[in-house]
Amino acid sequence: MTSAPAIEFRFFTALDSIRGDMIETYADVRAPLLHLPNYAVTTFGERLDRHGAEPGFTTVLAYADDQPIGYAYGNTINHGDRYWQRTHPEPADTYTSHPAVALKEIGVRSQWRGTGTALRIHDTFLASREESYVTLMVNPAAGDGKVHALYQSWGYEDLGQSQPSPASPVLTVMIRGTRAV
Template identity: 75%
Template sequence: MTSAPAIELRSFTDLDAVRGDLLDVYAEVRAPLLHLANYAVSSFGERVDRHGAEDGFQAVLAYEDGHPVGYAYGNRIEDGDRYWQRMDPAPSEKYTARAAVALKEIGVRPAWRGLGVARRVHDAFLASRDEPYATLMVNPAAGDGKVHALYQSWGYVDLGHSQPSPASPRLTVMIRSTV
């Protein structure tokens, strides 16, 4: 692909309506890492099921000709949420006094990368949120640091670190204002 594809963005609050498409895109996005327990499709399925049952769940998927090519999903987190509890150092009350939205996953199939699809999905996800802050976690080694730098270019700043599970790498927690 040499030009921006004709993408349709669809938003979902019911995981059942989109779970299959999420798993399908995830499997291709994370293909090089699927041999690692934390990145296995079954592990992702367990995580997405847990997140989909939490308050404020939303997924935005990008479709080209009815075929899912990218996604972002997340949910609302409150002060005391395990997301904040696992962070080092503990986040400032500035970020936890009100609910925030945690962008739990974002991914774009390889053939659609570099065309702005991730940014469009991200922005559509945040556009319908009313939380004052959005947070995400990134593996600082992903893409030799390029993914971290991309999030910085979208206005995210480093807040701390987290290791969500024993099988997970140590991740950088980032945050930005949604307004």
Template identity: 75%
Template sequence: MTMAPATELRTFTNLDPARGDLLDVYAEVRAPLLHLPNYAVTAFGERIDRHSTEPGFTAVLAYAAGQPVGYAYSNTIEHGDRYWQRTSPTPAEKYTERPAVALKEIGVGPAWRKTGTARRIHDVLLATRDETYVTLMVNPAAGDGKVRALYESWGYEGIGRSQPSPTSPVLTVMARVVR
């Protein structure tokens, strides 16, 4: 892990003041994938607009020298949520019987990778959550499997598969206890 310059983490429960910065840092983080329909900035903007109206929406952005360099956002999912309905096989009841926090997106700009910034964003995002479990979806091919391995090192385990939309790849659904 390399040392990164100081970052400031800001938490938002309202999308409006953070939306522009979220779109900017998303475009930097996902630059190699932006040509794919599911990763286009417009598609991300539509997803973040929808997710920000759902219960428990929280975003954390990392800033360095006033510029956004990383982000994560989440919301609460309930028993019976379409998130769980699309997961195969059906997850164990311990994950779905109570509300869970769904980590919808996390990413840091290329210069900020391997600096611990993503983990700091992740931990701040979860620090105030009351849910027992956190879940996320990862493309198993991302980083030639390194992204999934990173989540496993953070305590996540694979619990199923999901294809959230027809243009999405089949993703691995992972979960862990919040704390």
């Protein structure tokens, strides 16, 4: 019996050297959804470029045998950020009065799902952050609700709803402390 390859986590604060790996991995992760406008590779590339230029941008890419297998990225959001402005109902000052980290995207290639890799990428990403809270948005219909339930199992709680763009479905905004309790 052969053992699974070791996973190496690499941190990046700019997209220059990794944009191709991010796009390639995203296309594999989201393959069943790529026909939808909000999930198209070009739309993701535009979002990635915009997010990559925002304050506090960080990406964690996971590699096995020097091949990208998953990623997480996010950036710092502050009071008044459009992220909070689009969240309804308006979040409590407890969450918005100090910088938070918005986990904008997390994905793991299908052959690595169910192995704990997504949680390892998530926790590695958060270990590098100074903010007190992490927030994310999830499509409540993703995986017939399984993705939302997964985030709940990681300690996230529902905070509200948001529709980041006209092409986006209404998403559930979730939040938790950056350090697991």
